Amino acid sequence: MDQVDIFKALSNKTRLQILAWLKAPEINFAEQTEAGFAHGVCVGQIQKKAGLTQSTVSEYLAMLQRAGLVSSVRVGQWTYYRRDEAGIKTLMDRINKEL
Numbered sequence: 001m002d003q004v005d006i007f008k009a010l011s012n013k014t015r016l017q018i019l020a021w022l023k024a025p026e027i028n029f030a031e032q033t034e035a036g037f038a039h040g041v042c043v044g045q046i047q048k049k050a051g052l053t054q055s056t057v058s059e060y061l062a063m064l065q066r067a068g069l070v071s072s073v074r075v076g077q078w079t080y081y082r083r084d085e086a087g088i089k090t091l092m093d094r095i096n097k098e099l
Contacts, residue, residue: 003098006091009067014050015060019069021049022083039073040082 010016021028025037029045047057061081064070068087073080 003094006067006069009063009069012060014052015064018046018050018057018060018064019083019088021046022070022081025082037082039075040071040080043079043081046081 010019022041025041026033028049029037029041031048032042032045035042043054043057043061046061047054050057050060052060061070061072065072065081068090069084070081071084071087072082
């Protein structure tokens with residue numbers, strides 16, 4: 001994904017919040033603590049915290065995934081998301097080098 005598209009993915013307050021929430025899932029998604037965070041955070045938990053429709057949250061997460069900022073894994077009927085720290089580091093390195 002090119003730099004402009006990555007910054008477009010980051011240009012939305014809720015998408016930025018999602019990235020921030022996923023940085024500390026144990027704190028931000030306490031309701032999932034019992035099930036654990038081995039796979040990441042369930043999209044339903046993200047949707048509930050964001051207060052948006054599941055389709056909107058899914059679109060936001062897909063955009064963040066295309067930008068290389070989150071990754072997902074499907075477990076049965078559930079999809080879990082986590083930050084892609086390598087992708088975020090690559091973006092930060094790119095910003096430091098080019099901007």
